[in-house]
Each structure stands twice: as C-alpha cells, then as structure tokens.
Amino acid sequence: MFYTHSHADHILGLDDLRPLSFQHGDKLLPLFADETTEAVLRRIFDYTFSPESKYPTSARVEIRRLREREDLFGTTFERLAVSHGKQEINGFRFGSAAYLTDMSEIPAATMERLRGLDVLVLDALRHAPHPTHSHLEKSLAYVRELAPKRAFFTHMSHDISHAEVDATLPPNVHLAYDGLQLEFEIA
Numbered sequence: 001m002f003y004t005h006s007h008a009d010h011i012l013g014l015d016d017l018r019p020l021s022f023q024h025g026d027k028l029l030p031l032f033a034d035e036t037t038e039a040v041l042r043r044i045f046d047y048t049f050s051p052e053s054k055y056p057t058s059a060r061v062e063i064r065r066l067r068e069r070e071d072l073f074g075t076t077f078e079r080l081a082v083s084h085g086k087q088e089i090n091g092f093r094f095g096s097a098a099y100l101t102d103m104s105e106i107p108a109a110t111m112e113r114l115r116g117l118d119v120l121v122l123d124a125l126r127h128a129p130h131p132t133h134s135h136l137e138k139s140l141a142y143v144r145e146l147a148p149k150r151a152f153f154t155h156m157s158h159d160i161s162h163a164e165v166d167a168t169l170p171p172n173v174h175l176a177y178d179g180l181q182l183e184f185e186i187a
C-alpha cells in the first residue's frame with residue numbers, strides 16, 4: 001500500500017485492509033508512507049500500531065518509510081512530487097502508468113517523468129478552480145501537454161455529474177469510478 005498523504009479521505013480505509021492482511025499468515029502487509037503520513041497513521045490508528053493499546057485483530061500491517069524508488073511486483077514504483085496547495089505530497093509512477101491524486105500543480109521535474117504514458121490518473125475535483133486541487137479544465141490541459149494514451153480523472157466532487165461530464169471529454173479521457181480496473185504494462 002502506497003500512501004500519497006495523510007488526509008482523512010486517503011487513510012481512513014486502513015481497517016478495511018484487515019481481511020487482506022489476514023491472508024498472509026504472520027507476514028505483515030507493508031504500508032509505504034512518508035514521515036508526516038506515518039505520524040498521522042500512528043496517532044489515528046494507535047490500536048493498530050502501539051504495543052500498549054494494540055487491538056488483537058487489528059490489521060496485520062507495518063509502516064515502511066517511503067523511498068524515491070521501490071521495487072515490487074516486478075516493477076519499480078517511483079515517487080513523484082506534486083503540490084497539494086502549499087503541501088508537497090506523493091504521486092506514483094509504475095511502468096507505463098502514473099497515479100496523481102490531490103494535486104493543484106505538477107512540478108517541472110515530475111512533468112518530465114509523465115510524458116507519453118499509457119495510463120495517467122489525475123485529480124479533477126470540480127468545474128471551478130480550487131486552491132488545493134486541479135479542476136477539470138486544468139487537468140485537461142495537463143492531459144494535452146503530457147499526451148498519455150488514456151487518462152482517467154479521479155477525486156471528483158458532487159459538483160461533477162458523472163455521465164454528463166464523461167460524455168463531453170476527449171475520446172482518450174474518462175472519469176474514473178469505484179471498482180474500475182485498468183490493464184497496462186508494468187515493466
């Protein structure tokens with residue numbers, strides 16, 4: 001599990017990892033997190049991480065410090081910095097795909113790692129500009145510049161009517177949805 005940042009909507013699903021983490025015997029499921037995110041995880045999920053208050057059937061997980069590159073599943077997960085308002089958070093590239101949620105700006109160095117991808121997942125919060133998230137027009141401009149084969153927008157608010165907006169997007173751009181599965185090269 002790779003954490004982008006410590007906001008509630010990105011970390012509160014940790015207890016849902018319980019059944020997954022029970023399938024691997026004594027092995028602990030690794031959670032890759034930066035320093036800030038780790039501190040928040042340990043505080044909020046005290047009953048999972050602290051030996052004193054550990055709940056007996058809490059998720060069998062362990063926090064590992066997120067590095068710039070992590071080799072897993074036959075590919076390399078590369079951390080890419082993005083701006084989430086004034087905060088720098090993590091995006092990820094793996095093989096021919098990249099996942100960037102909660103971003104208001106993509107720094108130049110990260111842009112260079114995103115050109116010509118097969119799949120690009122991008123934040124697109126709403127129609128109007130927002131201080132900490134990219135909005136529809138801005139995300140479409142990023143897609144035009146980065147030219148992935150396929151782009152999927154995520155983190156939409158209720159401001160975006162899914163079917164209506166999806167129908168207006170260019171043929172290679174789609175609104176993502178819960179349960180969406182994508183195939184792409186990981187090497």
Ligand SMILES: [Zn+2]
Pocket residue numbers: 005007084102
């Ligand atoms: Zn956030």
Ligand SMILES: [Zn+2]
Pocket residue numbers: 007009010102155
């Ligand atoms: Zn978020």
